[in-house]
Amino acid sequence: MQLLTTVETVHEKRSWLFTVRDQYGEKEEVILVPCDDSVESDSTGSRPAADGGVEAWINRCTHESQRFDTGRGAPMRDGQLICPRHGSMFDSCTGYCDNGEAADTTLPSVEIRVSGNDGSVYLVDDDLTFVGEGGIEENEDDEDGDGDDSPASTSHIGF
Ligand code: FES
Structure with a gap:
């Protein structure tokens, strides 16, 4: 389990963006958003009885590859996550969109x-590995070898 943040922080900021790596090694952005239906609990076992009022969704609209949170927080209103491109609204608790x-x-x-009294939020998805807080650009590292940080292999100049 990877500690992400706390429920309080998600509710304060309205969305919390982070980057994960999927089972194929591809980076993906995820947003944590407040969900006020936390009283809803099902006993299927697939989800903890109380999810503490937070849900996590892939940070990309299902219509076109539009990010909800582009680094300045996701647009939200009345428990709905709003796509900045064409305005479709998604229920922050179910992820379902019935419009646009x-x-x-x-x-x-x-x-x-x-879990915990402080409302710590953990990533428990087996297919995903936590990379860091923020979007993909903020989590570029040398591993890819194509980042600006990596030293150019053509540079042989040494003193
Ligand atoms: S890209 Fe989100 S509604 Fe079109």
């Missing part, structure tokens, strides 16, 4: 768990 261009689609969810 993205109508009848559901955002891919990411498994998280809230």
